[in-house]
Amino acid sequence: MDTILTFLSIFFQMYRNYKKVFRWILVSGLLLVLLFHFWSPWTSSGVDIRSKWSPVQKVLSKKMGDIIRGYPDINYHKKEEVACRLAQNACVCLAGEETFHLPFSSLLFPPVWAYNLQYAFLENHHDPEGIKHHRAQEYKNFQRRSYNPADVLIVAEANNPLQYPIQGVEVQPLKTIIILGLGLKQEARSSYTVNLTATLGTFDVAATVDRVSIKGEGEKDMTLSSPRLSALNRQLQFVTYTNIVFHPKTADPIQFATDGHQAFFTIKVGHRKVPKLYNSGYSGSYNITALVTIATKTFIRYDKLKDLIDSIRKYYPTVTIVIADDNKHPQPVTGPHIEHYIMPFGKGWFAGRNLAVSQVTTKYVLWVDDDFMFTANTKLEKMVDILEKTTLDLVGGAVREATGYTATFRHTISVEDGGEEGDCLHMRLGYHHVIEGFPNCVVADAVINFFMALTHKVQQVGFDPRLSRQGHLEFFIDSLGSLHIGSCSDVIVNHASKINLPWTKSDIQNAYEKFRYSSSGGHDSNELFYFKYRFKCMTRQ
Ligand SMILES: *[C@@H]1O[C@H](CO)[C@@H](O)[C@H](O)[C@H]1NC(C)=O
Ligand SMILES: *[C@@H]1O[C@H](CO)[C@@H](O)[C@H](O)[C@H]1NC(C)=O
16 A cells, blocks of 8 residues: 555656646547558448449440440341250240150150249249249349359450450459569550559559659559650550459459550459368279268168168278268167267258268268168279369268169259249259269269368268258259269178068058158249249249
8 A cells, every 4th residue: 555655655756847748648548549440441441342333333334335336237047957956045945845755765765854932932922023033133143142253244346455464363352462464566656555454452563664654653544655666565564463352253354455446355363272182091903981971861661771781881991981860769870980960850851961071081981771782792992093083072972772773863953944933944864974094983063962072162062951851952953063073883881671562661661651641742842943043933954
């Protein structure tokens, strides 16, 4: 107490003696606070990250429109056999016409059927107009978010005196680069001028050249002029671009102009891509335990699951098995290298897949159903080999039924533009092409329930947990355009018999089928196709 009092009395003594100094410190402190408050250029105004059109994009769009719509008064002759192959962008919901009428012809050439999703979903909906409007709005939002200026058409006009890079210029957010490739090739005149305009960045020069005058260094518009063309071209080799608006992945459309001529190109803005690598140890041959985790989802059928685990252990005794389980009364599933995850009752099929896949730490994950059985033909090494040696992200195998029939379930998927009411989803049996060096393997868009994939790729796509009872193709619709998918017919897993006669079914199986194939499964699927994917129709074979 005494010390505090002594300190205070000394302080007041000093204050009386050095009043002026104290006041000066106080005033300058306040000034500093004010300065920091008002002088913070980025935080005070904020960065508008709503997607909207920049002035350059507007000019570019008009210019490209003019080029595309040029010469309207010159006649043309359509070549029907080629023109009919072009996308019409107005799909209609039509089933395929039957071409053969032979016995069993539908087995050899399964007919194409069409399913009017618009009708099926809206018919039972209490507010069809409301949901249509909502879907349209969400779609507009999605389009705005996914718009990328780097995808826009840019035509370099003929005889344009401007030389510039059309693509391939990249800068990291808020960093600086030299724009390679700028130049001017013009006939002799008294003075040469070019200007550059950006939206998300500024221009400058990394060096200056004599007899070139520069206006707007460090700004979004920069003009360079010189009486000598060679000097201007030399100067253009030093033009830099600095990104000033942070965005992790976008592009800045650049306008490059001289008298009477404009050119456009984009500078991509983005972080470097960080790889995702798995350290699986090095060995001469594929070490399946280090490379692969087997994932499955079980519901009610513990007897089948036990058979599956026993069959895996016969061939791969140390590979990790991840099991997602949403039974009402979970039973213990124990053993070495088994991870058993209990979920809330009835969470469902895709939720279980999501959970199982999320726990995988190896480079590859193998998906199996809980009623599959490994045999000597279930060679996981073959799947690893094709994934290691090609650009495939996912490869399916074949499933042999108890009847001896082997299925690969290969499909191709395409989406056709259908205008206001939604698009059309087309699924067909078949594949795109055979894979060179792997004669039993093909490339497709969807494969069977028995597949191996790069773990992080599958995790990126995910399994929509809204699909609770049935669903498989939905995963492949989600992965369209992001996964490269293959299918090999020589990696085979057995399917514990499914086509039982009703009177031989066990109680467990009856309970399972009642749950999985109950009619309520159909409705949420309609909603997913109609709303989430914005389809109006699905045609399928
Ligand atoms: C850039 O140059 C073009 C052609 O010389 C001209 O029309 C335009 O106004 C200039 N823009 C700026 C911002 O200087
Ligand atoms: C294979 O990988 C596992 C797990 O990483 C390891 O324990 C085992 O020793 C490896 N086997 C060989 C032959 O390298």
